[in-house]
Amino acid sequence: MLRSCTAGLRSIWALRGRREGAPRLSMDLQPARRLFSTEKVIHKDWALPNPSWSKDLKLLFDQFMKKCEDGSWERLPSYKRRSTQESEDFKTYFLDPKLVEEERLSQAQLFTRGFEDGLGFEYVIFKNNDEKRTVCLFQGGPYLQGVPGLLHGGAMATMIDIALGSCTGGAVMTANLNINFKRPVPLCSVVVINSQLDKLEGRKLFLSCNVRSVDEKTLYSEATGLFIKLDPEKSST
Numbered sequence: 543m544l545r546s547c548t549a550g551l552r553s554i555w556a557l558r559g560r561r562e563g564a565p566r567l568s569m570d571l572q573p574a575r576r577l578f579s580t581e582k583v584i585h586k587d588w589a590l591p592n593p594s595w596s597k598d599l600k601l602l603f604d605q606f607m608k609k610c611e612d613g614s615w616e617r618l619p620s621y622k623r624r625s626t627q628e629s630e631d632f633k634t635y636f637l638d639p640k641l642v643e644e645e646r647l648s649q650a651q652l653f654t655r656g657f658e659d660g661l662g663f664e665y666v667i668f669k670n671n672d673e674k675r676t677v678c679l680f681q682g683g684p685y686l687q688g689v690p691g692l693l694h695g696g697a698m699a700t701m702i703d704i705a706l707g708s709c710t711g712g713a714v715m716t717a718n719l720n721i722n723f724k725r726p727v728p729l730c731s732v733v734v735i736n737s738q739l740d741k742l743e744g745r746k747l748f749l750s751c752n753v754r755s756v757d758e759k760t761l762y763s764e765a766t767g768l769f770i771k772l773d774p775e776k777s778s779t
């Protein structure tokens with residue numbers, strides 16, 4: 543496993559910055575301000591295949607894209623940053639400008655999308671609106687290691703949070719997250735996170751998910767989450 547991961551790492555380095563349609567920029571060599579000031583970077587959709595995706599991930603992606611054809615499923619796009627108008631709305635309602643400097647905020651990005659291709663979080667989420675559930679296909683790269691050769695539990699928790707949040711469809715905050723880690727996830731492997739909305743109670747959304755291997759034989763984790771719809775009348779800070 544470690545050997546294949548090292549080979550993967552070598553090929554990933556060979557592919558750095560070559561995501562389809564992406565500008566050839568190297569994140570560690572250029573100042574963040576320059577990287578994130580171009581519209582092209584801000585609006586790039588990262589939930590699409592790139593050369594670091596394994597055969598398993600590409601295969602599952604293709605299968606779910608087929609399910610999207612009749613409209614029952616949709617692929618959720620993923621951006622490093624929100625669009626300008628959404629950012630402004632968000633700041634107006636929920637952020638205290640005294641707590642976060644404008645310059646720092648201009649550099650902000652979704653942390654799961656801050657890695658070079660293949661090194662960190664590679665994922666795509668498909669949503670079935672009628673069934674109120676999502677499927678997240680996730681390949682955790684070599685920079686997400688915890689115990690040698692294994693995915694860090696915090697990286698898994700991050701993906702579980704995002705997967706559960708993708709079922710909510712709105713401005714929400716995670717209030718509670720409970721995870722049972724049942725089996726360790728091999729680094730660089732692909733897992734499937736099935737999430738669903740179990741109950742809606744006022745502003746409270748109760749969700750659950752499980753994390754399985756591609757062949758569904760291994761149950762890696764189970765989790766439940768409570769998300770709260772944000773109240774624009776209240777400040778979250």
Ligand SMILES: CCCCC/C=C\C/C=C\C/C=C\C/C=C\CCCC(=O)SCCNC(=O)CCNC(=O)[C@H](O)C(C)(C)COP(=O)(O)OP(=O)(O)OC[C@H]1O[C@@H](n2cnc3c(N)ncnc32)[C@H](O)[C@@H]1OP(=O)(O)O
Nearest residue numbers: 636704707712713714715716717718746768770773776778
């Ligand atoms: C920040 C805004 C986000 C906006 C997003 C906008 C668009 C989304 C689109 C794209 C996003 C893209 C990607 C997202 C990627 C990553 C997601 C990251 C998610 C996070 O990384 S997120 C950070 C961790 N998260 C926090 O940092 C929360 C800190 N926290 C709070 O900010 C407040 O705590 C809050 C807002 C949760 C609630 O505050 P509040 O004042 O609005 O509501 P209140 O306290 O009245 O609770 C109402 C009812 O929920 C019950 N309740 C509350 N908490 C509970 C708990 N823990 N257990 C059991 N019940 C609980 C109460 O008991 C009451 O129940 P009842 O109504 O029955 O009395």
